[in-house]
Every structure is written in C-alpha cells, then in structure tokens.
Amino acid sequence: MALTTTTYGYTKERSGEARPVSPDIAAVEPGSxxxxxxxMDLFYGDHHALKDVSMDIRTHEITALIGPSGCGKSTFLKSLNRRNDLVENCRITGDIRFEGKDIFREVDLLALRTRVGMVFQQPTPFPKSIFENVAYGPRLQGISHKGELAGIVEQSxxxxxxxxxxxxxxxQSALGLSGGQQQRLCIARTLAARPSVILMDEPTSALDPISTQKIEDLALELKEKYTIIIVTHNMQQAKRISDKTAFFLLGELIExxxxVKMFTDPSNPKTEEYITGRFG
Structure with missing residues (x-):
C-alpha cells in the first residue's frame, strides 16, 4: 500500500502525485x-444600493444574476465573499449565511474568500508563469512540495x-495567452485554492463567441462539484447554463x-419587459 499524507485537503502519495480529498466541510449534498x-440591505454612505434582498442559493446549481447596468447584481455578488468590505462607507444589514453560518460573525474572512472564489470580468493573470499563477493559492496555504504543487496545477x-x-x-508567461485562455487560467487558479463556490462577474463579456462557449461549457461541467453564481448581461447565456435566475432592478430583487419558469412564464410584469428587451 502506498504511503499517504494529507495536507490542506490534498492526499500526497509516496510518488509525489497529489490527488484531491473532499474536506468534511465541503461534503454537502446537492440541493442543500x-x-x-x-x-439584506446594502448602503454606500447614504445611497441605498440593495433593498431587502432575500434568496436561497442551492448547492451544485448555477444561479444567474441578471438586470440592467447599475441594478446591484455585481454588488450583491461581491457581498457573498465580503469583497464589499474593501469599499469605503459600505454598510450591510440583514443576514447572509454560508453553509448555515453568519459570514460576518461566524466565518473567518480568509477562510470565506478561500471557500468562495471569484472570477472577474476582465482576465487577471499575474505577471508570472502559467505554473506559478495556478500554484499561487496552494503556496499561500503552505504547500511547498514540488510534486504536490505539480499535481495540483495539473488537476486544476x-x-x-x-x-x-x-x-x-x-x-511561459501567462500574459502571452489569448483572452479566453487567460480567463480559463484564472478559473484554474481559483480552483487550485479548493473553493466550494465560484462567483463569476460577467466572465465572458470581454471574450469572443468561441471563448464564451468554452467558458459556458466549463461552467456546466464544474457545477457537478461546485456551486456557481454568475452575473451576466446576456439573456441567452442565462437561459443556456443556469438552473435559477435572479432579476435585479434598481437595487431590488424583482424575481x-x-x-425555465422565469423565461417562459415570469411572475412579474417587469421581468417580462426586461427579458423581452423592452428596456435595459
């Protein structure tokens, strides 16, 4: 039997090959x-940016956030891993729970941002090699063994x-990759940190149609293991890949x-007007 040790959720066999181990905290049943x-209410100083938002996001589903520019969908997304903490005079009231725990009082901030990764609108590769981009998170988590890092990089x-x-x-430098390749590299870098949730803020808006399709296909594959929440202006994209859709307008969650239900039989007239292109 091969000798194994476990470090930060990766099992390393004597050969040095790393393979993932699901931690107890991530052993969540689909549908939970x-x-x-x-x-939830969010304020930027006196500006009331999000108003009385309530929703449940289920495990191993893709949830799309749609709505016109400035409606609050990206602000809501960034609240889920507390990136709005970085915004001066930002204040949040109400309750946000991640796997049953209050993200402000019961979850360590670093642990939250590790478990809830984020991919941005513009690809953001570091000015490092492809390998070092993906190995960045595991190195921060204390993994230094070359064989273990190589296994994590390959798997991601x-x-x-x-x-x-x-x-x-x-x-080679990650900056030499195409835009679509850079975005998928950023997704790999996020995966290497072992999240259970991936937040995507318009991840295909700067990409060509072929690269967009690759990201969409990838999202559908990843939802088998991860919960995905994606902001998109593309109605067709939301229809193609998401299980649930949230429509925001002027800081309010309208629907x-x-x-399928929202795009075929919306409950709110404002939703129907938006998805049929009457405004936005």
Missing part, C-alpha cells in the same frame, strides 16, 4: 443550501479544460425562480 440571504488546469493547451507552456 449553500447561501441563505434574508432581508484539467478541471478548467486548458491542460492540453498549456501543459507544454507551464514556464427569483427556476430559469
């Missing part, structure tokens, strides 16, 4: 609640569907329902 948001690039494109370029 990942986030519970109740009566495979999960992000870019191993075959990048395996012979690992020591939240199964995607």
């Amino acid at each position: 609640l990942t986030f519970e948001i109740n009566h 690039l495979r999960q992000a569907a870019c191993w075959d494109e990048m395996k012979d370029r690992l020591n 939240f329902d199964d995607t």
Whole structure:
C-alpha cells in the first residue's frame, strides 16, 4: 500500500502525485443550501444600493444574476465573499449565511474568500508563469512540495479544460495567452485554492463567441462539484447554463425562480419587459 499524507485537503502519495480529498466541510449534498440571504440591505454612505434582498442559493446549481447596468447584481455578488468590505462607507444589514453560518460573525474572512472564489470580468493573470499563477493559492496555504504543487496545477488546469493547451507552456508567461485562455487560467487558479463556490462577474463579456462557449461549457461541467453564481448581461447565456435566475432592478430583487419558469412564464410584469428587451 502506498504511503499517504494529507495536507490542506490534498492526499500526497509516496510518488509525489497529489490527488484531491473532499474536506468534511465541503461534503454537502446537492440541493442543500449553500447561501441563505434574508432581508439584506446594502448602503454606500447614504445611497441605498440593495433593498431587502432575500434568496436561497442551492448547492451544485448555477444561479444567474441578471438586470440592467447599475441594478446591484455585481454588488450583491461581491457581498457573498465580503469583497464589499474593501469599499469605503459600505454598510450591510440583514443576514447572509454560508453553509448555515453568519459570514460576518461566524466565518473567518480568509477562510470565506478561500471557500468562495471569484472570477472577474476582465482576465487577471499575474505577471508570472502559467505554473506559478495556478500554484499561487496552494503556496499561500503552505504547500511547498514540488510534486504536490505539480499535481495540483495539473488537476486544476484539467478541471478548467486548458491542460492540453498549456501543459507544454507551464514556464511561459501567462500574459502571452489569448483572452479566453487567460480567463480559463484564472478559473484554474481559483480552483487550485479548493473553493466550494465560484462567483463569476460577467466572465465572458470581454471574450469572443468561441471563448464564451468554452467558458459556458466549463461552467456546466464544474457545477457537478461546485456551486456557481454568475452575473451576466446576456439573456441567452442565462437561459443556456443556469438552473435559477435572479432579476435585479434598481437595487431590488424583482424575481427569483427556476430559469425555465422565469423565461417562459415570469411572475412579474417587469421581468417580462426586461427579458423581452423592452428596456435595459
């Protein structure tokens, strides 16, 4: 039997190969609640940006956040891993729970941002090699063994569907990749930190149609293991990939329902007006 040790959720066999181990905290059944948001209000100084938002986000589903520019969907997304803490004069009231725990009182901030990763609108690779981009998070978590890091990098690039494109370029600068490749590299970098949730803030808005399709296909594959919440201006994208859709307007959650239901039989006239292109 191979000798094994476990470090930060990766099992390292004597050969040095790393393979993932699911931690107890991530052993959540599909359909259970990942986030519970109740009566959330968010203020930037005197500006009331989000108003009495309540919704439940289920595990291993893709939830799309839609609405016109400035409606609060990205602000809501960033609240889920407390990135709005960085905004001066930002204040949040109400209750946000991650796996049953209050994210402000019962969850360590670093642990929250590790478990709830984020991919941004513009690809943000570090000015480092492809390998070092993906290994960045594991190194911060204390992993230094070369074989273990190599295993994590390979696994993460495979999960992000870019191993075959990048395996012979690992020591080259990530800045030399195309925009679509950079975005998938950023997803791989997020996965390497072992999140259970991936927040995506318009991840395809700067990409061409082929790269967009690759990201959408990837999201559908990743939801088998991760909970995904995506902000999008693209109605068709929301219809194609999401299980649930939330429609925001002027800081209010107008409607939240199964995607098929919302796009075929919306409950609110404002939702119907938006998804049929009458405004926005």
